[in-house]
Amino acid sequence: MKKTLLLATLASLLASQVFAADPVKARKEVFKQYKQTFGQMGKMTKGSTPFNKDDFAKLAAHLDALAQQPWQYFPVSTATGKTASETDAKPEIWSKADWKKAIDTHKAETAKLKQTAASGDLGAIKVQFAAVQKTCKACHDSFRKD
Numbered sequence: 001m002k003k004t005l006l007l008a009t010l011a012s013l014l015a016s017q018v019f020a021a022d023p024v025k026a027r028k029e030v031f032k033q034y035k036q037t038f039g040q041m042g043k044m045t046k047g048s049t050p051f052n053k054d055d056f057a058k059l060a061a062h063l064d065a066l067a068q069q070p071w072q073y074f075p076v077s078t079a080t081g082k083t084a085s086e087t088d089a090k091p092e093i094w095s096k097a098d099w100k101k102a103i104d105t106h107k108a109e110t111a112k113l114k115q116t117a118a119s120g121d122l123g124a125i126k127v128q129f130a131a132v133q134k135t136c137k138a139c140h141d142s143f144r145k146d
């Protein structure tokens with residue numbers, strides 16, 4: 001038990017060190033999980049995967065947790081583009097107040113989707129899913145290279 005705990009602590013320490021050394025890699029990792037989670041949700045709203053209320057609610061809760069994470073991995077030290085890993089982030093992230101606004105709007109819509117998902121009302125879920133999708137696109141249009 002103790003050994004497992006120690007190993008887990010070591011592993012997370014190592015992970016945070018890797019992330020500190022390479023924040024670009026860290027944020028991309030989170031965005032990859034975004035894609036996976038959001039993709040599964042999208043399939044359910046479109047009906048290409050059968051809609052399951054409980055599964056969808058779990059995915060929405062996971063997305064809401066993910067929505068808290070990437071932004072800490074955008075330190076100003078990565079603004080030059082000369083980072084250990086290649087980045088598609090635009091330098092405007094560090095010069096425009098809209099960046100913070102884009103994050104806040106995204107987080108608000110994601111939190112709302114989590115709430116709507118708990119209701120299980122597919123019609124309302126579809127509307128709110130689209131609202132979240134809009135915040136992804138809006139931010140990518142302004143702050144991510146094509």
Ligand code: HEC
Nearest residue numbers: 028031034035038087088089102103106135136139143144
């Ligand atoms: C507030 C801004 C913002 C929001 C909101 C946002 N993204 Fe991004 N996203 C970025 C930026 C900036 C990058 C580029 C990161 C880099 O290359 O350093 C990115 C990169 C990505 C990538 C590519 C990761 C890689 O491996 O290179 C995916 C996939 C992605 N986002 C998916 C999403 C999805 C899905 C959503 C919505 C559920 C979303 N993003 C919401 C800013 C945002």
